[in-house]
Amino acid sequence: MESFVSQNLGEIFYQNLKAIDAKTIAMINKVNNERISYRELFVASLKTARKLKDMGIKEGDVVGIVSDNRLEYFVPIFACFYLSAIVHPTSSSYLISELKFAYRNSKPKVIFTSNNNIRKIIELQSYTDYLKDIINFDDNYLDIINGDAILESIEKFSDCDRKTAAILNSSGTTGQPKAVVITQGNLKFTMNHLKYPFISYSSDTVVIGLMPFYHFLGLLQTITIFNYRAKIVLLPKFEPVPFCEIIEEYKLSFLLIVPSIGDFLAKHPIVDKYNLKSVKDIICAGAALGYEIQTILEKKFNCAVRQVYGMTEVSGIAIACVLGKKCKPGSIGTPLSDVEIAVIDSQTKNTLGANEPGEICVKGDLVMKEYLGNAEATRATIDERGFLHTGDIGYFDEEGYFFIIDRLKDLxxxxxxxxxxxxxxxxxxxxxxxxxxxxxxxxxxxxxxxxxxxxxxxxxxxxxxxxxxxxxxxxxxxxxxxxxxxxxxxxxxxxxxxxxxxxxxxxxx
Missing domain, CATH: 3.30.300.30 (ANL, C-terminal domain)
Incomplete structure (x- = not known):
């Protein structure tokens, strides 16, 4: 087998999914107990890839997804990887005006959706000239996976690391969301680094599938978990009782949370009704976890509460606290290997030293390719030295631990x-x-x-x-x-x- 580095994403997941035992479960829906095995996921992705190919989808074409989290969500994603096509998932909560803005530059030829969203996708199609086909998970998608047509083999694509794999919308917390172009090399870099000593996934790992799949955090976590052949218990939206039930029933040892869930675990009385002693490792991502909440969680669960730092523009994660080592309170940890972090004075542009607050800037193979259709914003974000300016203010101490103070624009x-x-x-x-x-x-x-x-x-x-x-x-x-x-x-x-x-x-x- 070729090395992970030399393979394209299609080859990686084709070989991995093909090798998994037919009975191994990939994902279970907590709400209705429906499940999909790795073999079902593999076959469905091959059939979907064949259908997309018959529709004329080829290398470099864009396929959109507008759907809530569901068992089939990653079928078209893997299908796009096989074809070296580009996937562009967006929020299912977007209104028609937001969908038009999100897709104005990527112009997907096909969009996967569901009954909950089909009307606005049909409306979007009436407004545009680029959307040729709509595939509804609850309707004509079923004809694809019940059919016999299947993709027989995976093509090899040269110079795969520079090819665009996905387009993801930035969070848009300070303005209109931007379309972030993520390459195959970006995704492979982060997947390859999400292992010990930062995260310990294995085929025995069970995680909660709660993060939105259209968001980089949800997408990255899920494809990484699939690459390790672990199991996901899907919770389409956060609900206190089912969330606690999953932890108790499956004896989860690892939780990936966002600050709002950290607040829930720390303060909500319902948490005390469940046996959550299996939890040994909690990682918070998405935004900074307050020192007070971190302290409460560490005492309550008697485990390490770690933070990771990243953003869509740096392929998810750039800095993290090491597994098994107590992270300094309030710290986001140390850089991933092969990632260069500089703290730069936003006025003078000088590089700062220890305990000198400035803008966190990131350099390495995890940095996005560009903002699609927005060269000006790209130039303003990635400087001539290749550093991506995050807009976050922070510093590092004498031991190399990083701390975030605030957003540059929020001060x-x-x-x-x-x-x-x-x-x-x-x-x-x-x-x-x-x-x-x-x-x-x-x-x-x-x-x-x-x-x-x-x-x-x-x-x-x-x-x-x-x-x-x-x-x-x-x-x-x-x-x-x-x-x-x-x-x-x-x-x-x-x-x-x-x-x-x-x-x-x-x-x-």
Whole structure:
């Protein structure tokens, strides 16, 4: 067998899926107990690849997916890998206007969807000239997998690492989502690094399939798990009881979570009703996990709580805490091997040393190819030295551990001070009746911006706005006080991976 490095993604997954025992289960749906074996996944992907090929899909063509998480989701993804076609999944919650924007440059010839989304995909087709065919998982897709036509062999493609494998939308937390172009080399690099000493997957591993598959975190985790022949218990959306039931029933030792689930595990009383002692390793991704929540989880589960850092533009993960080694509180860990991290002064562009905060910049084979159809944004993000500027402010200590302070664009400019919303949010969440909090800057003619907090409190709590202001004032320096006030709300706006959408908070001021 050729080495992992020299093979294209199609060859890798074709050979891997073909070799797995026919009875081995790949994924189980927690809601209805439906399941798909690795053999069924393999055969369905070959039949789908043959159908796409008959439709005229070839190397470099784009295939879209607009669907909730489901057992069949990765069938067209593997089919695209076999054909060296490009997959572009998007959120099933997108409205028609958002779909038009998301696909305006990639122009998929075929879109896979479901009954829940079929109407808007048909509407999208009526507005465009690029969408030729629609395949509905709940309808004509069934004709494909029940048919006899199958792809007989996988072609070899030269210079595969530079070829585009996927297009994924950035989170869009500071503006319109951008189409991030991910190469086969990008995906192979990250898959090859998601192993010991950062993550320990094996054929005995069971994980919860909760992360949205259209998001890089969900896509990357799932194809990596499939590559290790592990099992996924699919939970289409987060629900407290089924989530805890999966951990208890399958005795999960490893959890990949986002901060909102970390808050749930740390504070929700329902968690104590289940036996979750099997959990030995918790990794938080998607956004920073507050120090307070990390500390609670470590004590509650008596295990390491690790953080990883990355973004779609760097193929998911660039920095992580090492498995089996206690990570420094609040740290996102150390760089993956073969990844170069520089901390750069955003004004002078000088490279900074230990304990000097600046913009985190990433270089290596994990850096995206480009933003599709947006050369200006690409040039603004990847500098002439090949470093990708993340927009995150952070630093590293004398031992090489990295810490994130905040987003460059989110820092609040109060008089001559730079105030970190994340630091304030950490303080707020440490209050025993504050469930969640988000901080933004309120424009002020004299001070520039005033820190303001949106707070979610425990129901029926008598906590007042002044109580919150005083609580913060007792714990942090004066320039970081909530000079802009406090507003109580029922729920904070967040992305599907738990990232706070400050843009929407600012619109609520």
């Amino acid at each position: 609040i400019k109060y008089k001559s001070f730079q105030v970190s919303p994340v630091e304030l949010e950490d303080v707020l969440r440490s209050h025993n009746v504050i469930v969640d909090a988000g901080v933004v800057g309120v424009p002020d003619q004299r001070a520039g911006e005033l820190p303001m907090a949106f707070v979610v409190k425990v129901k029926n709590s008598k906590l007042s706005e002044q109580n919150v202001i005083d609580y913060v004032a007792e714990r942090i320096s004066v320039q970081k006080h909530l000079h802009g006030g406090v507003r109580f709300i029922d729920k904070l706006p967040k992305s599907s991976t738990g990232k706070l959408l400050r843009k929407q908070l600012r619109e609520m001021i």
